[in-house]
Amino acid sequence: NAGVMQNPRHLVRRRGQEARLRCSPVKGHSHVYWYRQLPEEGLKFMVYLQKENIIDESGMPKERFSAEFPKEGPSILRIQQVVRGDSAAYFCASSRDRVPQPQHFGDGTRLSIL
Amino acid sequence: AQSVTQLDSHVSVSEGTPVLLRCNYSSSYSPSLFWYVQHPNKGLQLLLKYTSAATLVKGINGFEAEFKKSETSFHLTKPSAHMSDAAEYFCVVSLNTGGFKTIFGAGTRLFVKA
Numbered sequence: 593n594a595g596v597m598q599n600p601r602h603l604v605r606r607r608g609q610e611a612r613l614r615c616s617p618v619k620g621h622s623h624v625y626w627y628r629q630l631p632e633e634g635l636k637f638m639v640y641l642q643k644e645n646i647i648d649e650s651g652m653p654k655e656r657f658s659a660e661f662p663k664e665g666p667s668i669l670r671i672q673q674v675v676r677g678d679s680a681a682y683f684c685a686s687s688r689d690r691v692p693q694p695q696h697f698g699d700g701t702r703l704s705i706l
Numbered sequence: 707a708q709s710v711t712q713l714d715s716h717v718s719v720s721e722g723t724p725v726l727l728r729c730n731y732s733s734s735y736s737p738s739l740f741w742y743v744q745h746p747n748k749g750l751q752l753l754l755k756y757t758s759a760a761t762l763v764k765g766i767n768g769f770e771a772e773f774k775k776s777e778t779s780f781h782l783t784k785p786s787a788h789m790s791d792a793a794e795y796f797c798v799v800s801l802n803t804g805g806f807k808t809i810f811g812a813g814t815r816l817f818v819k820a
Contacts, residue, residue: 596749625808634796634810635750683749694740695808697749 594619597666598684598698605674606706613669613701617686624667625695626659629681641667642690671703679705708733710799712811720819725784727814729797732778739780740798741771744813750796756780767791792818 597616605611617624622643627635637651641661652659656674661667671678681702685695713728731737738757742750754765761773771782780797797811 598749627810634812636810637808685750694752694755695750697742697751699747699749702747 596684596686596696596698598682598701600701601699602702602704604704604706607675608673611671611674611678611703613671613682613684613703615667615669615684615686615698617667617684618688618696621686621688621696623687623690624661625685625687626667626669627683627685629683629700635683638669647690674703674705676705679703708735708737708799708801708809710797710809710811712795712797712814714814715812716815716817718817718819719787721789722786725782725787725791725816727782727795727797727816729780729782729811730778731780731797731799733799733801735801738800739771739773740800741765741769741780741782742796742798744794744796746793753782753795787816787818789818789820792816 596618599614603611624641626638628638629635639652639659640648643661644663656672658670681700683697683700685697687695709732711730719725740755741753743753744750753769754763754771756763756773764770769782769784771780773780794813794815796813800808
């Protein structure tokens with residue numbers, strides 16, 4: 593299966609720890625998007641990256657959150673000093689070209705904060 | 707301002723009966739429209755897309771949607787529901803503004819009764 597791969601699928605952290613979420617896009621896709629989904633809600637856009645560049649981070653909280661998509665390797669969403677409110681499902685999507693091309697989604701990382 | 711409204715948070719149908727999931731959008735620009743389906747603990751899967759070609763769009767698994775500009779609607783239909791259709795459905799708008807803007811509806815949970 594050459595789809596979007598996210599790991600880990602489930603991540604448990606204590607308040608104050610760091611969370612690192614990884615996303616490997618579909619082979620050949622250079623556009624990556626991160627979304628957050630709270631229970632019973634739709635997806636909320638966080639950040640859009642294209643190899644080594646952040647194109648749009650208008651949905652990212654100003655503090656504690658960062659994202660990167662290096663030339664080699666997966667895209668990383670990093671949350672520092674996690675708080676209970678960070679508990680959510682985080683989805684990564686990729687596309688070959690920029691939107692409005694359809695996005696291919698991973699199965700998500702469920703982050704739980706104790 | 708751009709927005710997407712899914713008019714029903716829950717829809718319940720009997721197996722073999724038609725499905726109608728309603729979506730209205732608001733956009734100052736020419737939008738591209740998508741429907742995605744999400745099964746429990748999974749990522750989103752593209753059902754169909756409208757990108758200014760034919761207004762009646764056919765997707766996977768027997769779903770189709772009609773773009774009605776005068777009504778700013780993009781309702782999803784299926785003639786006969788199957789038990790496997792039970793899932794969450796998201797209407798999505800991507801705006802062709804040159805920048806990145808993808809907006810998700812809040813979702814409609816489809817229940818299918820035997």
